[in-house]
Amino acid sequence: MIEIVRKAGPWLRRWAEHVAAAMLAVMFAAFIVQIVFRYAFNFPIGWTSELTVTTWLWVVLWGAAFVLREREEIRFDLIYAAVGRRARRGFAIVTAVALIALYGLSLPASVDYVAFMKVQYTPYLHIRNDHLYSIFVIFAVAVIARYVWILWQALRRPDRGSAGADAGPAP
Numbered sequence: 001m002i003e004i005v006r007k008a009g010p011w012l013r014r015w016a017e018h019v020a021a022a023m024l025a026v027m028f029a030a031f032i033v034q035i036v037f038r039y040a041f042n043f044p045i046g047w048t049s050e051l052t053v054t055t056w057l058w059v060v061l062w063g064a065a066f067v068l069r070e071r072e073e074i075r076f077d078l079i080y081a082a083v084g085r086r087a088r089r090g091f092a093i094v095t096a097v098a099l100i101a102l103y104g105l106s107l108p109a110s111v112d113y114v115a116f117m118k119v120q121y122t123p124y125l126h127i128r129n130d131h132l133y134s135i136f137v138i139f140a141v142a143v144i145a146r147y148v149w150i151l152w153q154a155l156r157r158p159d160r161g162s163a164g165a166d167a168g169p170a171p
Contacts, residue, residue, distance in 0.1 A: 016066035020059055027055035047124035054122070054132060061135045065142035070150065089154050096151035103144045111137055 034048035080091060114137055117129035 013067070016062070020063050020067050023055045023059040023062065027052050027059065030055070050122055050124045054125070054127070057132075058135050061139040065139040070146070092150060092154040096147040096154065099147045100144055100151065103140050103147075107137070107140050107144070110140055 030048045030051040034045065034052065037048070038044045080088060083091075114130050114133050117133055120129040121127060122129065122132060
């Protein structure tokens with residue numbers, strides 16, 4: 001099972017990167033259309049702004065969930081870098097448990113709220129808000145899965161004390 005995940009992982013990662021790049025391209029195109037219509041034709045259009053904001057929301061949460069590696073996250077690690085492997089392992093365990101608990105406890109309420117948003121639509125594109133904000137639920141589940149993996153690695157491999165560059169899934 002682990003071998004299948006290791007082989008499928010790089011392909012899934014590339015696919016997630018392509019999806020993020022496509023969302024960035026859509027966002028950029030909508031932004032350019034917005035500028036052209038506003039300044040060249042003196043005819044501001046609202047759907048481009050809505051599409052830009054929507055794709056920005058999706059690309060940020062999609063990227064954080066599926067593209068960004070643990071070691072690529074921005075951190076303030078003055079204390080973390082100053083301690084030894086054993087303390088780093090402890091930090092990784094405490095952080096993973098805390099994030100799994102916090103996201104896990106908030107997940108049912110997040111799912112309920114996103115489901116409740118089905119009664120509202122966006123003003124220009126008429127996208128149901130539950131579809132629009134469903135990316136947050138996907139993001140939360142991905143974060144929980146990531147930190148379960150990090151916790152598993154920190155508990156299983158005491159020689160790998162870092163939750164950053166060392167404990168994440170193999171690239």
